[in-house]
Amino acid sequence: MVSEQTGLVGLQAAVMEPEICRGMILLNISLRMLHIKKQPWYGRPLIRSFQNLLRNTAAGKLFYKMVATSESVRNILCQCYNDTSQVTEELVEKILQPGLETGAADVFLEFICYSGGPLPEELLPQVKCPVLIAWGDKDPWEPIELGRAYGNFDSVEDFIVLPNVGHCPQDEAPHLVNPLVESFVTRHATPPASVSAASLYSSN
Structure with missing residues (x-):
């Protein structure tokens, strides 16, 4: 589970080393509005x-x-x-x-x-694992109206709105976030049958 700028790091890792990632939860990921491409x-x-x-x-x-x-x-x-x-x-x-x-x-x-580096919208199409995005609808820094577009990528299995929650859902509303994490892990913790024991060991 990653949020804000760490979400970009997680996405980059999932693109560069897909074998280490079975799934990812992004919380209010940075829209990078000061990126050179958005200025x-x-x-x-x-x-x-x-x-x-x-x-x-x-x-x-x-x-x-x-x-x-x-x-x-x-x-x-x-x-x-x-x-x-x-x-x-x-x-x-x-x-x-x-x-x-x-x-x-x-x-x-x-x-x-x-102001450089990749944008979330550039990384998400390259991610092979399932992604769950949750977003506090009262985030003043990363507006949910702009974030909703991330829910349209094929890798994103769901975009969940967290009502009356700001920029730090994991701290402000763990009662909403923790069940999402538990459910997501339950769905995706079992590796595909084609994944060998050796590859599992190397990725944990």
């Missing part, structure tokens, strides 16, 4: 300049210092969680602590400045 032509120079500013000057580290605080993390989570009561102090600290480690700023800046 309006007139906005590309400005976006590129802003990304270069963050990546190559002290402005990026200053920006990250402003973001990597308990208050900022809490505010961001309250934007993406529809049920803000789920944004607890424990959650804020669990998300903040890795961001205070050495090198975290560089990772963050590379993440927000990256």
Whole structure:
């Protein structure tokens, strides 16, 4: 089960090494709206300049210092969680602590400045295993109206709407997500008869 940007990594792995993947669940996968192919032509120079500013000057580290605080993390989570009561102090600290480690700023800046690579709509047609997509209908960052198109690919066995759920369904609504995971695993855990014991061993 993968979500947001990790969903792209999972899709890429399933395309490059199909033998390691029997199925995949994607949760609110990133639409990659800042990808170079989705940027309006007139906005590309400005976006590129802003990304270069963050990546190559002290402005990026200053920006990250402003973001990597308990208050900022809490505010961001309250934007993406529809049920803000789920944004607890424990959650804020669990998300903040890795961001205070050495090198975290560089990772963050590379993440927000990256506009290349494959798009989900380019990878999904290449995936050979079944894919289940679930999407919180209150996601403010990855609008479900745009995400629904992913349900049209042959590899996608179902597109499930999670009502009144924001950007992080696995955290905000585990009571909705966990049954989907259990059902999906039950359906696809048994390998095809043609898969040998040796190949099973190498893929686990």
